[in-house]
Amino acid sequence: QTVVTQEPSLTVSPGGTVTLTCASNTGAVTSAYYPNWFQQKPGQAPTALIYSTTSKHSWTPARFSGSLLGGKAALTLSGVQPEDEAEYYCLLYYDNLGVFGGGTKLTVL
């Protein structure tokens, strides 16, 4: 069974920088898994942030960036804003099948 793992929770101060990661139990995450990242706030549908590891949508704030880091997909927020407090999910693809990570609850405090 394929399992994608994210940090359950992280805390960051306003204006700070934080990196969320996304690991696969099958081995190192590469661009071939087409990592996508999503933000979800309470009571709302998810919003897409990043696709194909590093690419941003037209609506993605510049402070969000995607990368590969130490065998994992990573989402970095630089200059965190209070409105960035949310749940963040990664999505990896395994031969056409998608698997979400369990999500990271980001607290801005």
Added chain:
Amino acid sequence: QVQLVESGGGVVQPGGSLTLSCAASGFTFSSYGMHWVRQAPGKGLEWVAVIWYDGNRKYYADSVKGRFTISRDNSKNTLSLQMTSLRGDDTAMYYCARVTGSYMNDYWGQGTLVSVSS
């Protein structure tokens, strides 16, 4: 503007069936793949199924394989999810989302709630 509107959710008994729909507008529906993703109350996102732009390729999560069927009508810009043999753990908000051939996920609908309960 791109719009995805889900419908068809409701309360259904265990073992029952339900069909969800997703009405698409604002883009060339027949050029995009479409996902269904669900979220149980208080839980994370779970990928359910994908259908590619022409309907010829369909893939399912193991948890729904053999019980759920994804389909599309490109003439009506509509995506469907036929759900049978429903169980309590199928209770969730169901979202449809657009995806490109390079696995770029972009637009999501607001979801439709399915509750499986006796």
